[in-house]
Amino acid sequence: MTNEGVHADEHPVPGTRRPGGRTARTRAAVRDAVLSGLSDHGYPGLTIEYVAEHSGVHKTTLYRRWGGLEGLVADALDLAGEDTWTPPDTGSLEGDLRALAHEVVDAFADESKAAAPTAFIAASFQSQRAADALRAFYSERFSRCEAVIARAVERGEADRDTDAAALVRAVSAPLMLRLFVTREPIDAALADQSAAVVLAATRAGAFSSR
Amino acid sequence: MTNEGVHADEHPVPGTRRPGGRTARTRAAVRDAVLSGLSDHGYPGLTIEYVAEHSGVHKTTLYRRWGGLEGLVADALDLAGEDTWTPPDTGSLEGDLRALAHEVVDAFADESKAAAPTAFIAASFQSQRAADALRAFYSERFSRCEAVIARAVERGEADRDTDAAALVRAVSAPLMLRLFVTREPIDAALADQSAAVVLAATRAGAFSSR
DNA sequence: ATCGTAATGCGACAAGCGTTGCGTTTGCTG
DNA sequence: CAGCAAACGCAACGCTTGTCGCATTACGAT
Numbered sequence: 001m002t003n004e005g006v007h008a009d010e011h012p013v014p015g016t017r018r019p020g021g022r023t024a025r026t027r028a029a030v031r032d033a034v035l036s037g038l039s040d041h042g043y044p045g046l047t048i049e050y051v052a053e054h055s056g057v058h059k060t061t062l063y064r065r066w067g068g069l070e071g072l073v074a075d076a077l078d079l080a081g082e083d084t085w086t087p088p089d090t091g092s093l094e095g096d097l098r099a100l101a102h103e104v105v106d107a108f109a110d111e112s113k114a115a116a117p118t119a120f121i122a123a124s125f126q127s128q129r130a131a132d133a134l135r136a137f138y139s140e141r142f143s144r145c146e147a148v149i150a151r152a153v154e155r156g157e158a159d160r161d162t163d164a165a166a167l168v169r170a171v172s173a174p175l176m177l178r179l180f181v182t183r184e185p186i187d188a189a190l191a192d193q194s195a196a197v198v199l200a201a202t203r204a205g206a207f208s209s210r
Numbered sequence: 211m212t213n214e215g216v217h218a219d220e221h222p223v224p225g226t227r228r229p230g231g232r233t234a235r236t237r238a239a240v241r242d243a244v245l246s247g248l249s250d251h252g253y254p255g256l257t258i259e260y261v262a263e264h265s266g267v268h269k270t271t272l273y274r275r276w277g278g279l280e281g282l283v284a285d286a287l288d289l290a291g292e293d294t295w296t297p298p299d300t301g302s303l304e305g306d307l308r309a310l311a312h313e314v315v316d317a318f319a320d321e322s323k324a325a326a327p328t329a330f331i332a333a334s335f336q337s338q339r340a341a342d343a344l345r346a347f348y349s350e351r352f353s354r355c356e357a358v359i360a361r362a363v364e365r366g367e368a369d370r371d372t373d374a375a376a377l378v379r380a381v382s383a384p385l386m387l388r389l390f391v392t393r394e395p396i397d398a399a400l401a402d403q404s405a406a407v408v409l410a411a412t413r414a415g416a417f418s419s420r
Numbered sequence: 421a422t423c424g425t426a427a428t429g430c431g432a433c434a435a436g437c438g439t440t441g442c443g444t445t446t447g448c449t450g
Numbered sequence: 451c452a453g454c455a456a457a458c459g460c461a462a463c464g465c466t467t468g469t470c471g472c473a474t475t476a477c478g479a480t
Binding site for chain 1: 337383390400404406409416
Binding site: 022059 | 467476478
C-alpha cells in the first residue's frame with residue numbers, strides 16, 4: 001500500500017547507510033528541535049529554519065534527509081510511539097475504563113503537554129506521511145489497551161467475543177471529538193460519562209461481534 | 211515581519227459599511243472559489259492566488275478583507291452552516307441513531323464530498339478564527355440533532371433527563387475519531403455498531419444526568 | 421593509518437507569498 | 451444628479467521558502 005500519489009517517496013533516506021556517530025547525533029538533535037518547536041509554536045508556527053537554528057543542523061540537510069516539515073514531524077511521531085506506556089490495571093473494567101478516559105483528559109489539560117499530540121494531528125491533515133505515522137501510532141496504542149478487555153473477559157465482566165478494538169476506541173472517541181472537531185472543553189465529568197456509557201454498552205452486549 | 215502574537219481580529223472587516231452590489235458579488239464569488247478550491251486541492255493545497263484567479267477578485271482585496279487563508283475558510287464555513295438540514299425522523303430512536311450514523315459515513319465515503327469538511331477541520335488547527343467558526347457550526351448542528359432525543363423521550367424510549375447533547379455526540383464520535391485522528395476507514399457496519407452502542411447505553415440510563 | 425564516499429556545511433539563487441502606495445471604480449447619501 | 455468615501459484593481463517591492471552546485475567533514479572498511 002505504497003500509494004503515495006504524487007512524487008512517491010523520492011528520498012533515498014540518507015542516514016541509513018551510515019547510522020553511526022554524527023548521523024545519529026544530528027537525527028537526535030533534529031528530533032528534539034522539532035518537539036520543542038511544536039510545543040512552543042504548534043504545527044502552524046513550526047518552520048524549517050527554526051529547526052535548523054535550534055538543532056545546529058543546516059537547512060539543506062533537513063530538506064535532503066526529511067524532505068520538509070512533513071517528514072520531520074512524521075519522524076518525531078515515530079519516536080513518540082517508542083515509549084513504554086501501558087494501560088491502567090485497577091482490578092475492574094469500570095476502573096480501567098475510567099482511568100483510561102481520565103488519562104486523556106489529563107494529557108490535554110495542560111496546554112504544553114497537549115501541543116505535541118495536537119500538532120501531530122494537524123500535520124496528518126497536510127501530509128500523507130504524517131497521516132500514516134499517526135495511524136501506526138494509534139494502532140499500536142490501542143492494541144496495548146486491548147489488554148484491559150482481555151483481563152475483563154478473564155474476570156467475566158465482558159463476553160469472550162467482545163470487539164476490544166471498538167471498545168477501547170469508544171472510550172476516548174467522545175473526548176477526541178470535542179478536542180479536535182467540535183473544539184469544546186473537556187473535563188473529568190465527561191471522562192466519567194464516557195466510561196460509564198461504554199461500560200453500560202459492554203454489559204448490554206453491544207460490543208459483542210455476534 | 212509584523213507582530214506574530216495573538217493579533218486577534220485586527221481587521222475592520224471591510225464590506226460591512228457597504229453591503230450592496232459589487233461588495234456582495236465579490237463575497238459570493240470568493241466563497242465559491244474557496245469551496246471549489248478546497249474540493250479540488252484540500253486545505254494544504256489551497257492558495258490565495260488560486261482563489262484570486264477563480265473568483266476574479268484581486269489578491270490584494272482578499273488579504274484586505276479576509277486577512278489571509280484563515281479568514282477565507284472561516285467565512286466559507288459560516289456559509290456552510292446556513293443550510294436547512296434536519297435530522298432524520300424514522301419513528302424510533304434506534305432508526306434515527308442509525309440513520310444519523312449512516313449519514314456521516316455517506317458524507318465521507320465520497321472523497322469529493324469529504325474534502326470541504328475535512329479542510330475545515332484542518333483549518334481549525336491553524337487558525338483560531340476557523341476554530342471558532344467550526345465550534346459554532348457543530349454546536350448548531352448538534353442542537354438540531356437533539357430533536358431526535360426529544361421525540362424519543364416523548365415515545366418513552368429515553369429518560370426525561372437524558373443528556374441529549376452528549377448522546378448525539380456519542381453517535382458520531384467513533385466515526386469522527388477514525389476519520390480524523392486514527393485515520394482508519396469507516397463503513398456502514400461501524401455506523402450500525404456505534405448506533406447500537408449508544409442505544410444500549412441510553413436504555414441502561416448511562417446518559418441520564420445526575 | 422589510509423582511503424573512498426556518505427553525509428553535512430555553505431553560499432547563492434529562483435520562485436512564491438504577503439504587503440504597500442497609489443490610482444480607479446462603485447456604492448451610498450443628500 | 452452631484453460628491454464623498456468605501457471598496458477594489460494594479461504594479462512593484464521585500465521577505466521567506468525551497469533548491470542547487472560545490473567544498474568540507476567524518477564514518478566505515480581495508
